[in-house]
Amino acid sequence: MTQTPLPDLYAAEPIPAAAMAEVTRILTTGDLFRYTAQTSPVALLEAEFAALLGSKYALAVSSCSAALFLTLKSLDLPRGARVLIPAFTFAAVPSAVVHADMVPVLCDCGDDYRIDMADFAAKLPSVDAVLISHMRGHTSDMDAIMAACDAAGLPVIEDAAHSLGTTWAGRNIGTIGRAGCFSFQSYKLLNAGEGGIMVSDDADLIARAVIMSGAYEHNWAKHPVLHSAFARWQNRLPLYNLRMNTLSAAIIRPQLPELARRVANGRRNHDHVAARLAASPHVHVPAPLPGELRAPDSIQFNLPGLTDHQITAFVAGAEAMGLKVQVFGTTRDNARAFWNWGFLGEAPTLPRTRAMLMRACDLRLPARLSLADCDVIADALLDALHTATEDNRAYGT
Numbered sequence: 001m002t003q004t005p006l007p008d009l010y011a012a013e014p015i016p017a018a019a020m021a022e023v024t025r026i027l028t029t030g031d032l033f034r035y036t037a038q039t040s041p042v043a044l045l046e047a048e049f050a051a052l053l054g055s056k057y058a059l060a061v062s063s064c065s066a067a068l069f070l071t072l073k074s075l076d077l078p079r080g081a082r083v084l085i086p087a088f089t090f091a092a093v094p095s096a097v098v099h100a101d102m103v104p105v106l107c108d109c110g111d112d113y114r115i116d117m118a119d120f121a122a123k124l125p126s127v128d129a130v131l132i133s134h135m136r137g138h139t140s141d142m143d144a145i146m147a148a149c150d151a152a153g154l155p156v157i158e159d160a161a162h163s164l165g166t167t168w169a170g171r172n173i174g175t176i177g178r179a180g181c182f183s184f185q186s187y188k189l190l191n192a193g194e195g196g197i198m199v200s201d202d203a204d205l206i207a208r209a210v211i212m213s214g215a216y217e218h219n220w221a222k223h224p225v226l227h228s229a230f231a232r233w234q235n236r237l238p239l240y241n242l243r244m245n246t247l248s249a250a251i252i253r254p255q256l257p258e259l260a261r262r263v264a265n266g267r268r269n270h271d272h273v274a275a276r277l278a279a280s281p282h283v284h285v286p287a288p289l290p291g292e293l294r295a296p297d298s299i300q301f302n303l304p305g306l307t308d309h310q311i312t313a314f315v316a317g318a319e320a321m322g323l324k325v326q327v328f329g330t331t332r333d334n335a336r337a338f339w340n341w342g343f344l345g346e347a348p349t350l351p352r353t354r355a356m357l358m359r360a361c362d363l364r365l366p367a368r369l370s371l372a373d374c375d376v377i378a379d380a381l382l383d384a385l386h387t388a389t390e391d392n393r394a395y396g397t
Contacts, residue, residue: 006322006380007373009364012191013262018254023247032245034060035219041249043222046197048256053172053180055199057206057225060249061213064161064183064196066242068096068131071157071179071198073240074208077102081128086115086140087353088328089133091335093159094344097131106338109353111302112286113360115140116352124148133159134166134173135336136300136362139292142168142176157181161196164189165263165295178202184248189262189297189367190255192248203229214241263295266367269374270296273365276378277301282385298364302356303385310388311359317384323377329357336362 022041026032034042042060050058061067072083079101085093087106094104105127108119113135124130130149132140149156156177160166163173164182174180179202182188184195200206207229210220216239220230274285277299284302288294303311311327318325328336337357339347363381365374 004376004379006376007369009324009366009369009377010187011366012186013258013366013368015191015251016254016258019251022250022254026246026250032247034243034246034249035215035222038222040222041246041253042244045244045249045253047224048253049197050199052256052259053175053199055175055180056201057203057223058197058199059206059209059213059223060195060197060244061242062196062244063194063242064159064181064185065092065096066213066240067181067196067198068093068157068159069099070209070212070240070242071181071200071205072097072100072102072129072131073212074205075129075155075157075178076208077128082126084120084123084127084130086133086135087338087348087350088113088357089135089159089336090161091341093131093133094341098343102129104344106348106350106353108350109356111284111304111352111356111359113138113300113356114289115145117141117144119352120145121148124152124154127154129155129157130177131157131159132177133161134163136298137162137166137294137296138286138300139163139166139168139173139289139294141289142173143291146176161185161188162298163295165259165266167293169291174199175201179205184252187297187364189259189266189295190252192251195244195248195252197244204232208233208237211237212240212242214239214243262297262367265369266295266297266365267293268371269365269367269369270294270299272371272374273299273378273381274301276375277381280382280385282306282389296365297367298362300363301361302359303361304359306359306389308358313388314384315361317387318380321380321384323363323380323384325381326362327358328360328362329354 046058088109097104108116158180160174161183166173179200184192
């Protein structure tokens with residue numbers, strides 16, 4: 001068993017010095033409200049992020065959940081509209097649908113963590129919109145999804161909280177549907193502690209979202225969107241006050257130039273550990289789909305041949321070495337296991353997703369890790385796996 005100390009997988013990269021200087025400047029002025037000035041750091045962040053993604057418009061808000069909620073409300077769907085989402089996602093996604101007075105419809109997912117396209121096709125005629133969650137950065141077949149939704153006249157929203165920097169057939173994830181939503185929470189590639197942003201090329205959708213985010217009176221005039229779009233919705237929409245403050249934007253903006261490096265390093269780390277784990281006959285790391293170029297900061301792998309007892313022993317062995325591996329379906333109260341979403345009522349059957357979650361392991365691999373760090377992690381995982389499987393074999397279990 002490895003004796004080398006394991007790296008801290010939860011510490012964030014240091015905030016750039018430029019952000020520290022800007023935060024100090026803002027605190028000196030006391031100007032924390034995004035609409036005080038036309039050149040607010042929030043407005044600058046929106047312009048820079050939209051340019052980075054290749055979108056026309058962006059709206060920075062308090063969280064990715066807020067961005068999802070506002071996007072759903074901006075679709076102008078009726079109360080009770082049904083929204084198809086993957087069953088493999090975080091609880092915040094169905095929560096956003098519920099907050100928007102809509103009904104989540106869960107779609108089964110396979111052991112590659114992606115949408116089961118047969119179940120998707122079966123449920124599509126019964127829904128009013130589709131929210132694709134690229135969970136842990138795993139992208140479903142966006143060509144097939146968009147073709148089916150376009151044919152049915154259904155809007156598609158992308159939850160890209162885990163997918164900043166991922167591309168599908170050369171297009172940035174988050175720019176393929178009507179709108180894409182991203183997260184700046186501490187464990188994401190761009191870290192503001194909290195925060196989110198939505199991007200879209202749809203001026204009318206963005207106008208509605210801007211007003212509902214809290215651009216009361218004529219603060220919407222400070223957004224570079226066609227003002228005729230705002231005029232249609234002035235005083236006709238409720239205000240939810242989900243704005244981002246200037247300090248969050250000041251922290252994020254200097255990290256934008258670091259994104260390409262973080263994406264490259266995250267992909268390098270993931271692929272290195274995946275190759276090491278592939279040496280074990282007990283591990284399966286699903287391959288990306290053709291056309292998908294991921295930007296991972298974590299790794300997921302399946303333990304398809306192990307018993308429940310062996311999986312428990314593996315997790316315990318890894319934890320004894322200081323490595324926290326979660327198995328989505330067995331970790332107590334895991335917010336990524338759909339049967340724990342009690343606010344939706346009785347859980348659907350969804351056999352493929354349930355089976356996958358009982359064997360799927362999840363581990364952070366921050367972009368800041370070195371390859372030497374990755375080797376220490378891979379050694380620990382393989383040691384724990386070897387011990388769990390060999391000990392059980394010795395006792396005939």
